[in-house]
Amino acid sequence: MNEAAALADRFQHVFGHSPETIWSAPGRVNVIGEHTDYNEGFVLPFALEQRVYAAASHRVDGWVVARSVQVPSEVAAVEAHSLRPDARPDGWLAYPLGVVWALRTLGATGGLDLLVDGNVPLGSGLSSSAALECAVGCAIADLAGVQLSRVDLALACQIAEREFVGVPCGPMDQLAALLCTAGHVLFIDTRDLDRRQVPLDPASSGHTLLLIDTKVRHSLASSAYADRRRSCERAAKWLGVRALRDLHVADLEVATGELHDLSLARRVKHVVTENARVCAAVQVLEEGLLEDLGPLLTGSHISLRDDYEVSCLELDLAAEAAERGGALGARMIGGGFGGSVLVLADTTAEASIRSSIVTAFAERDLREPDISCATPSTGASEHFIATTVAHS
Numbered sequence: 001m002n003e004a005a006a007l008a009d010r011f012q013h014v015f016g017h018s019p020e021t022i023w024s025a026p027g028r029v030n031v032i033g034e035h036t037d038y039n040e041g042f043v044l045p046f047a048l049e050q051r052v053y054a055a056a057s058h059r060v061d062g063w064v065v066a067r068s069v070q071v072p073s074e075v076a077a078v079e080a081h082s083l084r085p086d087a088r089p090d091g092w093l094a095y096p097l098g099v100v101w102a103l104r105t106l107g108a109t110g111g112l113d114l115l116v117d118g119n120v121p122l123g124s125g126l127s128s129s130a131a132l133e134c135a136v137g138c139a140i141a142d143l144a145g146v147q148l149s150r151v152d153l154a155l156a157c158q159i160a161e162r163e164f165v166g167v168p169c170g171p172m173d174q175l176a177a178l179l180c181t182a183g184h185v186l187f188i189d190t191r192d193l194d195r196r197q198v199p200l201d202p203a204s205s206g207h208t209l210l211l212i213d214t215k216v217r218h219s220l221a222s223s224a225y226a227d228r229r230r231s232c233e234r235a236a237k238w239l240g241v242r243a244l245r246d247l248h249v250a251d252l253e254v255a256t257g258e259l260h261d262l263s264l265a266r267r268v269k270h271v272v273t274e275n276a277r278v279c280a281a282v283q284v285l286e287e288g289l290l291e292d293l294g295p296l297l298t299g300s301h302i303s304l305r306d307d308y309e310v311s312c313l314e315l316d317l318a319a320e321a322a323e324r325g326g327a328l329g330a331r332m333i334g335g336g337f338g339g340s341v342l343v344l345a346d347t348t349a350e351a352s353i354r355s356s357i358v359t360a361f362a363e364r365d366l367r368e369p370d371i372s373c374a375t376p377s378t379g380a381s382e383h384f385i386a387t388t389v390a391h392s
């Protein structure tokens, strides 16, 4: 039985009736363009095969009952109209309830029974939270019969995360979960949300993309994220631009002089050079020169490590060990301070890269990371399982 059908069965068991709709949304890997989305810059994510599933049905009493297969002990039962950010629950429930709250302003006002499940690893820099928000958002909009474009739905899910959950994220993860397509990366200009699908099929040129989940999650992540975002806003204001996106590599020398703050200047340098690397990455992918992506990935990692200072020992170790094992390039992905590293390699180098990473972690008595292959997969989609659901 596939995941959606299994969730429908579980829903029937938990709520005593069938779900009316089931949606899923994927985790994402950002190939390049880290910490650029809240600077109105460029990003290049693709959707993972791993997904979060959400099954839902109407409730006429206006209540929201939310459950998770993974965390059965944490259940919400709340009247939809009473949801408020300052009274949000802790833990995973803040995400689906935030989406219910955000979508109420767009006309989806009813109550619902909701059950979610998924296989996107939590805290791995693969954006399990956006996958959860977007799967739930699709299910709610569908139930309510509210017609929203995928971009509007993504922005509503981002509002849920920013204003209800309280994480000042950019729009990349939600746009990726809703708009990515199989076999492609999605080049997004986060200023005007202009975007295009760029084909990426590493296997066809004898390449592979490996994901190294260091299994490290540092508590620093959320406070440092907010701090970096504030620094960027401060620098933009000081330099008289709307956002750091408006600066180019040629402006850096003058900008550094004007800032009188070396740490702030390094943050600016990361954002400006990272935007340039995204544009270069799109060009090499469109020209079919996948191996030329390698140095851009490594350049991004070095910039995140030294200038933006959001890496950590395990991420650096994984990236360096991958390169020693023969990778074409490697970099940390996501917010940083733990999570995963993306590695680009010739398929023939995969075994030696795996062994180099395992050895490097074992030598330092660190937990062995999870290593898997990542394939650009499809964005949020509906699952039709009506015929497989047993009615009691």
Ligand code: GLA
Residues within 6 Å of the ligand: 033, 034, 035, 036, 037, 038, 127, 169, 170, 171, 172, 173, 334, 335
């Ligand atoms: C998190 C945020 C994104 C983005 C990345 C860093 O995943 O949710 O909006 O800022 O960090 O690139």
